[in-house]
Amino acid sequence: MKRIVFTIALIFGIFQFAIGQENYSAKPSDAKFVTQDVERFWKAFDNIDSLGQDAFADYIENGTEGVKGFTKYRIENANALYKTVNERKKDYLKSRNVLDDLDTKKQEIIKIYEALEELYPDAVFPPIYYVVGRFNSGGTVSDAGIILGTEMLENLDGLPGLVAHELIHYQQNFKGKKTLLFQSLKEGSADFIGELISGTHINKVAFDYGEAHSEMLTREFVKKMKNKKFKDWLYQTSEKDDRPNDLGYWMGYKITKAYYDRQADKTKAIFEILNIKDPSQFTKKSGYLDEYWK
Numbered sequence: 001m002k003r004i005v006f007t008i009a010l011i012f013g014i015f016q017f018a019i020g021q022e023n024y025s026a027k028p029s030d031a032k033f034v035t036q037d038v039e040r041f042w043k044a045f046d047n048i049d050s051l052g053q054d055a056f057a058d059y060i061e062n063g064t065e066g067v068k069g070f071t072k073y074r075i076e077n078a079n080a081l082y083k084t085v086n087e088r089k090k091d092y093l094k095s096r097n098v099l100d101d102l103d104t105k106k107q108e109i110i111k112i113y114e115a116l117e118e119l120y121p122d123a124v125f126p127p128i129y130y131v132v133g134r135f136n137s138g139g140t141v142s143d144a145g146i147i148l149g150t151e152m153l154e155n156l157d158g159l160p161g162l163v164a165h166e167l168i169h170y171q172q173n174f175k176g177k178k179t180l181l182f183q184s185l186k187e188g189s190a191d192f193i194g195e196l197i198s199g200t201h202i203n204k205v206a207f208d209y210g211e212a213h214s215e216m217l218t219r220e221f222v223k224k225m226k227n228k229k230f231k232d233w234l235y236q237t238s239e240k241d242d243r244p245n246d247l248g249y250w251m252g253y254k255i256t257k258a259y260y261d262r263q264a265d266k267t268k269a270i271f272e273i274l275n276i277k278d279p280s281q282f283t284k285k286s287g288y289l290d291e292y293w294k
Contacts, residue, residue, distance in 0.1 A: 023065070023144065024124045024170075028113030032127035033106055035099060037067050038150055041132040042096065045085065056081045065144035066129025074137045074149070084134040091135065091151070098153045099130060108160040115197035116167060119270050126170050128163065141166060161200030168193045168274070175277045180233055180248065181225035182279045187234065188252015189273050192260070203249045210250030213243075221251050222292045259286035 025031045040059050048055040056078040060071060067075070075081050085092060109128075116123045126145035133149040140147050146166050168190040176182050195201050210217055221233070232238050233248040256273055259282060263269035276282045283289060 024126050026124060028110050028117055028125060031110060031113055031125040032145075033102065033109075034064055034066055034127050034129045034145075035102070037063050037129065037131045038099060045092065048082075048085065053079060053082050056085070063131070064129060065142070066131045066147045069129070069140060069142040069144055069147050070131050070133055070137075070149065074133050074140070076134075081134055088135065092132075095151045095153055098150055098155065101156055102130075105156045105159050109163050112160055112164050112167070112198045116164075116171075116193075119193070119197065119267070120171060120274065123167075123171055125167070141169070158200075158202065161194065161198050161202040164194035164198035164200065165190045165202055167197075171274050173275045174279075176279045178228060179225065179279070180221075180227050180230055181283065183230060183234055184221075184225070184248035184252035185255060185276060185279050185282065186252065187246070187249045188254070189256040189276075191249050191253045192256040193270065193273065203246060203253075205244045206246045206250045207253070209244050210247055210254075217247060217251070218289065218292050222289055255283050255286045255288045258288035262287060 023032065037059070040063070041056075044051065044055045044059050060067065060075065060078045060081070063071075071077070113123075113125050126141075129145055129147045130150050131147060132151050135149075135151055137149055138152040139149055146163065169186075172186060172190070174182065174186055191201065191203055201207060224233070230236075230248065232240065232243065233251070234246055237243055237245055260266070260269050260273065262285070263272075272282075284293070
């Protein structure tokens with residue numbers, strides 16, 4: 001899945017989305033997997049020679065909410081898509097059949113949804129929109145649902161774990177200043193609960209590095225956690241050392257897990273993790289930074 005995890009998580013970390021949209025399902029079995037935009041793209045692709053520069057006008061103008069959400073900043077417009085397709089036809093063709101195994105992945109994802117429903121009965125399940133873009137984004141999210149750019153996918157192997165992480169973001173109702181601690185808890189708790197319901201950890205590179213450099217990173221994090229700048233911890237690095245992106249996911253995961261492990265009532269713990277009102281108090285109650293927090 002390459003950078004799709006980080007792309008989506010970055011966008012999700014910046015915006016808060018409303019819960020309870022009309023197209024959300026309250027039952028895992030009713031969750032929507034919207035693929036018609038991909039079908040419409042390939043129909044236009046196959047007729048590009050006869051349609052010319054207008055080939056993708058209908059795809060953009062009459063697309064689902066997924067295409068609409070993917071147009072701004074990514075597809076931009078039908079002309080831009082036409083130009084990219086003309087330049088990269090062979091690259092697009094590599095992903096033409098990437099959704100062939102989707103039915104199998106649907107069953108895996110529905111099981112993940114059911115696992116979340118068991119942990120958190122108030123959960124909602126946004127639709128997943130599959131679209132085709134211009135090779136500049138693996139995906140994004142909006143209040144309409146999760147949107148994936150299928151031209152970026154080599155296969156669907158990482159899809160269930162990715163969806164589990166993003167699904168948790170739709171349940172979160174965090175309060176507090178948007179500090180490094182706030183954002184790390186938001187991302188790390190999505191990794192933690194996502195792993196509980198899917199059995200998959202999607203940020204292995206950051207996690208392995210964090211575990212190997214725990215002492216140094218924890219001391220650094222405590223000094224910076226009240227900052228509103230995320231560089232070297234979330235989404236980008238200054239390249240001052242060999243650290244990977246998104247170590248804030250690892251730190252947030254560790255704090256969340258410590259909190260969860262301390263609670264006798266695990267159902268209540270899940271609710272509290274999804275509804276953090278005071279990131280500092282939550283972190284203190286976890287006990288994870290006690291040795292470093294002065």
